[in-house]
Amino acid sequence: MQRIFIITVFLACAATALGQDVRSCRNVRLRFFSSAPLEDIEATTNKGVSAINPASRAIYFKVPVNTFQFKKKLMQEHFNENYLESDKYPYAEFKGKILGDADLTKDGSYPVETEGDLLIHGVSKNYRVAGTITVSGGKMSAEAKFNVRVADHHIKIPSLVVKNIAEVVEVTMTAEYQAATQP
Secondary structure, three states, X not given: OHHHHHHHHHHXXXXXXXXXXXXXXXEEEEEEEEEOOOOEEEEEEEEEEEEEEOOOOEEEEEEEHHHOEEOOHHHHHHHHHHXXXXXXXXXXXXXXXXXXXXXXXXXXXXXXXXXXXXXXXXXXXXXXXXXXXXXXXXXXXXXEEEEEEHHHHOOOOOHHHXXXXXXXXXXXXXXXXXXXXXX
């Protein structure tokens, strides 16, 4: 987690030195939900980090995979050891751009799309994700909901449990950003 914080601070400091207004969040909330015939599976974390540069429209997210919490301890073990192999692939990461012409320096709620590469389980895939960025009184927040097909990231679901785990997982993200110059 310390490495993620250092990366976020580095990005924020570098952008500030260039005179850019980078926003960062050190507690991105992520939730994934898998609905399958035999069982629904849900996990959450608030250990993600993110940075947005409104001027360049760059957006970045990174989350330690092993920080997702499940209701059942056995599900968490299987998730980390068998499916996402979090020892081998410790992070999920998104690097992209905010599309469109919303003026993210002015107060308002803006429907946006981002496009970029999502790296999960060592496999990168291009995604286009709809979301909302809200600017109010100098504060910025973002939220999005999108689907991830587990096979696209070479996550294998054994046939024995195929009715317990969905092929497509719904991911929900929320983040509240601060200016890089704030403590």
